[in-house]
Amino acid sequence: MDAIGIPPQGFRGRKLLIITYYWPPAGGPGVQRWLKFVKYLPEYGVEPVVYIPENPTYPLLDEGLLAEVRPDVTIIRQKITEPYAWASMFSKGSTKKISSGIIPNNKKQSLIQRMLLWVRGNLFIPDARVLWVKPSVAYLSKYVQENGIDTIITTGPPHSLHLIGLRLQEKLSIKWLADFRDPWTTIGYHKELKLSASAEAKHKALEKQVLTSADAVIVTSPTTKKEFEALTQKPIHVITNGYDVEKVQKQPLDEKFTLAHIGSFLSERNPNILWEALAELIRENEAFRDAFQLKLIGAVSQEVLRSISEAGLDGYVNSLGYVPHETAIVEQRKSQVLLLVEIDSPDTQCIIPGKLFEYMVSERPIVAIGPEGADFAAIIRSTNTGVFLTYSEKEKLKQILFGYFEEYQKGTLRSHPIGLQQYSRKNLTGELVKVL
Template identity: 30%
Template structure:
């Protein structure tokens, strides 16, 4: 008898050509599930109507053989962006909320109290219709919803109710307790409504996965104690890393990639670099979504250091930049120490370059990072330890290797195997 096809529907608002670590998570899961014999189907948004903060068209080549259905959406976010200064691309800056002006406070209030659970909820009706049609045509019996945006999970709940299929919820980031919600001036009514929606999803899903366990799982269990929670972090793609050559920089090279906002404690590193800028030839490279004012601040205070802002670059170019580093910098979001781990951490670790991460060393992320032989998580105020770490790396430029135990267990392929095991439990 022919084995039943292992079909799975993945609903992800963010999908190539959108860029960022949130895209890469399920892009690689889908890639490897297909290699394992599954038939993944992707339901996402048409990029011409989506509110994608950044684009990376190079990622399309990773998923060009995976069936992808793109739908229209209604984006209240676009109305918000027209009201908000500096948001002409139709997106809200990730990881930051501007509340420095009266107008900024007003638009933050609108966002926090009228876009519940989030400003992408206009996609739900389009996604539901497309999902129902696909399930009827293909006989799919497993569905995944990944958030943010957490409004996507509403579609999974409706599909489970109608078809009795198995439903996995992926919470890449926290929902109600995401750190920037504190800046949105939310009313108690809005918070309670958001909590009711979160509780319902947590209680109804068959399985919930996150990128981090620890206190975050304890919080989730307080909402739905009978639920099953599993942590599968973002990994590194060994195929990609093997294909990118490692080229050392002529200067002592510090590299930051990703998202950098005022919600991250970077001032300790900046203070130390001010002190060290005359101690040698130094280059500081930024790549990703970096607030322009922060780059200007570094350039203003580090006159003797070459500060380069590459902007958002293709993923393989970001890996190439990481591999050229003498130190890789990471800044944990303030208020997110216990709930989140940066999507790029495993890629940093895979380079075997020294890692200086700024945050709580006793957090889950801190304990994970410091398994590396040349990796530290240091509080921003502890400038003496930061200085010692950077100085040692400068003295030993090109010689320090950050070995991490059982790094192969954190490859995208290995993590996809862990995901497959959960899916087969259904």
């Protein structure tokens, strides 16, 4: 067996075409996975060529990520027709939220939001970037043949990019791998798209066609692998997201007992047991009340903010909004405790948030709340980086938070991680090349 991070030599010197929608200056978690793979692929003798849209509509921007793009990487672009650009004429705010995954609770959706969701789910299948498929296939068919491309990887969401790989494979008989950063028909927001029966059937048919046609499938969690194994006999490989070496100057910890959440705080991730536990600790303990601060970094839904307010926590919130990735890393490493929340649903057991791995190397303890059987719970436990609780464990949550607070008072609060190297971006790139 090869040593960790040292792949076989069979793919060295070959060109790999990566078809992705998210690329700097896009912000958010979707851009990180392939930005980092591209960073390390040349160290394994693989030449990446990245295909991206020329004129994308990104809901989040982070210009700082442009500095992380290898200067020697080949990047090719083609124009994309973006329905989100048209939709913004009706409601720019609603369009931006929906395109970034922030979907209001069904009972609180406006008429325009309901209309946008119906159009998104029923007219643009599998997603709003499907109009990029046909022109991309036309352009890339010629490019692949003229430039000695050996293998294609498509990464989704948006899952319409997998249709580009499917069509290229049909035309050119080229090796194609489909990378799923998230599931397709079982992703958390899929049921919010107000799908007709025929639209739902088309989504599932396309999903199965991609899974059974790709030469191999890459997923980010064991649960997604198990789900896809019911649909295809093709090999499925789990390659999680990971952490990279961040050149961030060490900062003193926050003076307050900060509980920090980094990233989008969606309506469905509203942990009422946490707000209740914090409100009770504030009422019961004067020292906790004087020291506590809830730090929110990233877009936060109105439903979450309303729940925080109803729990009487408004005065304890420090909301920084969306910040560049480098700033987010600094803030998380300054925080006393890091909060990770996933939707309480069987559909989200497979979700391993990308920020988990950056959390793990921050040396700050993690408090994670999610569904029973969540894949990321096993990672937290095996790496000794924090605690995982379900939505029914409020009293245990209170005990853990107060225990961390007592360590904070003593000046001894930190995590003691083990076995993190397997999740380094460089090592994971080695695992990818083994699959290639």
